Amino acid sequence: MSALLEAEGVCKSFGGLQALTDTSLSVAQGQIAGLIGPNGSGKTTLFNVMTGYERCHSGEIRLNGESITRAPPERVFALGVGRTFQITRLFFRLTVLENILVATQRHEGWIRSVARRAGSDAERRRAVEMLEFVGLGRLAARPAGELSYGQRKLLELASLLVADPAVLLLDEPTAGVNPTLINQLSERIRELNRAGKTFLVVEHNMEFVMGLCQQVTVLHQGRTLVTGTPEQVRADPAVLDAYLGGADDDDL
Amino acid sequence: MTAAVRARRSVRALLVVIALAILGVFPLVFSNPTTTTIAFYALIFMVSASAWNMFSGSSGYIALGHAVYFGCGAYALSLLANHLGVAAGWPVFALVPVAGIVAGLVAIPAGLIALRARRHTFVVITIAWMFIFQLAASNLGFTGGTSGLQPPTPLWGIDTYNRNFYYVAAVVLVLTVVLTWVVRRSRFGLQLLTIRDDEERARGLGVRVVRVKLIAFVLSAIPVGMAGAMYAYFLGQIFPQFAFDPLFDLSIALMAFIGGLGTLAGPLLGALVLESLQQYFTVQYGASQAYLIIYGVLFLVVVLLLPRGVIPSVEELIGRWRTRSAGSDAGPEEPGRTGDVVKAAGVR
Numbered sequence: 001m002s003a004l005l006e007a008e009g010v011c012k013s014f015g016g017l018q019a020l021t022d023t024s025l026s027v028a029q030g031q032i033a034g035l036i037g038p039n040g041s042g043k044t045t046l047f048n049v050m051t052g053y054e055r056c057h058s059g060e061i062r063l064n065g066e067s068i069t070r071a072p073p074e075r076v077f078a079l080g081v082g083r084t085f086q087i088t089r090l091f092f093r094l095t096v097l098e099n100i101l102v103a104t105q106r107h108e109g110w111i112r113s114v115a116r117r118a119g120s121d122a123e124r125r126r127a128v129e130m131l132e133f134v135g136l137g138r139l140a141a142r143p144a145g146e147l148s149y150g151q152r153k154l155l156e157l158a159s160l161l162v163a164d165p166a167v168l169l170l171d172e173p174t175a176g177v178n179p180t181l182i183n184q185l186s187e188r189i190r191e192l193n194r195a196g197k198t199f200l201v202v203e204h205n206m207e208f209v210m211g212l213c214q215q216v217t218v219l220h221q222g223r224t225l226v227t228g229t230p231e232q233v234r235a236d237p238a239v240l241d242a243y244l245g246g247a248d249d250d251d252l
Numbered sequence: 253m254t255a256a257v258r259a260r261r262s263v264r265a266l267l268v269v270i271a272l273a274i275l276g277v278f279p280l281v282f283s284n285p286t287t288t289t290i291a292f293y294a295l296i297f298m299v300s301a302s303a304w305n306m307f308s309g310s311s312g313y314i315a316l317g318h319a320v321y322f323g324c325g326a327y328a329l330s331l332l333a334n335h336l337g338v339a340a341g342w343p344v345f346a347l348v349p350v351a352g353i354v355a356g357l358v359a360i361p362a363g364l365i366a367l368r369a370r371r372h373t374f375v376v377i378t379i380a381w382m383f384i385f386q387l388a389a390s391n392l393g394f395t396g397g398t399s400g401l402q403p404p405t406p407l408w409g410i411d412t413y414n415r416n417f418y419y420v421a422a423v424v425l426v427l428t429v430v431l432t433w434v435v436r437r438s439r440f441g442l443q444l445l446t447i448r449d450d451e452e453r454a455r456g457l458g459v460r461v462v463r464v465k466l467i468a469f470v471l472s473a474i475p476v477g478m479a480g481a482m483y484a485y486f487l488g489q490i491f492p493q494f495a496f497d498p499l500f501d502l503s504i505a506l507m508a509f510i511g512g513l514g515t516l517a518g519p520l521l522g523a524l525v526l527e528s529l530q531q532y533f534t535v536q537y538g539a540s541q542a543y544l545i546i547y548g549v550l551f552l553v554v555v556l557l558l559p560r561g562v563i564p565s566v567e568e569l570i571g572r573w574r575t576r577s578a579g580s581d582a583g584p585e586e587p588g589r590t591g592d593v594v595k596a597a598g599v600r
Binding site: 051053063072073074077078082085089091092093098102104105106110113114115116117118119133162163197205214 | 404435437439440441442443445448449450452453454455456457458459461463467471530568592
């Protein structure tokens, strides 16, 4: 399996805080990879660096072997890396359908984008298809602000899917979501994975991560601690130390 | 459902036809020069407020410096007409679109700089641009300094004069409204709305926010420049303090707010009511700025009673009335007809 998305030797600091130190991560084509670690270990920062929201001081991000280190978020998305946010972000005053239509990618000049109606029939059909896939079909015409928390997560996922990205980065998809919707979500992720989509998931819900991911990377204080299968990670004493606070961590 | 949509669409089409008919026959029915002058000013502000709303209402970036483009349009027409020796009368109107393009060109660097900042900082920078232009116009040689410029005056009788200006402004208004409508239903317009709701996320979904904001900014400056050009030509003179007027910025923003920010009809309604009122008061009570008191009171009333503006609030009211009347068909007020209520609920 070749690496689809890689981060290599990423360093990032905010003022005096070293958020990421020589962090590396590799997601293979067709994999569901997990990224875990205690609070403040740098998971979201790594996501931000990988998707162009933050610039890293050193290190490289590669998609299909090509560097995307300096690409802005809009370019990263166009190249096929979609992401969701830890605190769900939607366009609350737009309808559910419009939220999805925005993400459809079109290669056109600005005059055409001004002159042509938003969403061709084919694009609308595909958007509705995606909504039905996540079970929000009947809410298409409602303002996104009316959705429940779990539904918002599903809508965020659907709006990425419409652009057919090669890899999806999900930042805590289960946080604040009720168990029924969590099951629905992991089922959808598995289904998409079977169809060839690659995932990188940041999660605190261990059951969810261990059940879903084929490879898990543990971050601790901005460093890559371990990478391995869920079983390997679960058995690793360093991981237990990081989560529970071992003898090595006395300075914290 | 589709029948209801179709019905609403035909009602809307009917309203558009009625509005166009009124716009067309107004100066023929009310030919009094005072009335047609007020009508002309109202059209100028309807153009400006709609164009402003296309950018600020959609993107959420409140620009308070569109007087820059109004003034640039006014000066561009006057300078071009004088230097090219364009004959007074219809030929000068050909310079109105040129003045719009000049305003659009000025908006490119202004937008590039101002749009680097977000929200509040953006507002302050746009205000600063306006004062820079006002100062420049008062002090530069080619703008005539504080004594301003005089574009050629057409030798038309008072009736024809007002009527001709009215119809040119009406055509510009129709074009502006068509532009805002096209933008609104386009993919570009949708991207603008996503910038209003969450700019960072919009970037994450591939929206090239810098480009989208700048294009919308420039597109909104062009009609405002055309309005300024018509205004200068109508008055026959232009001074820095009228061309680059901070009250113009506040007025068009207030018109859009009162009518309904981000709606198509809101700024039109707001501008029509406010500008007509202002002109009426000026005619009645002299050129005082007493209208500012009316502005203040109206603004307070709208903020307190209809915080989202007149058009959205009225739409909401109609919606509520519709659901209530649909409910009352089933008779919820009459306790003896529970069977019908259940039946109606089942149907829905």
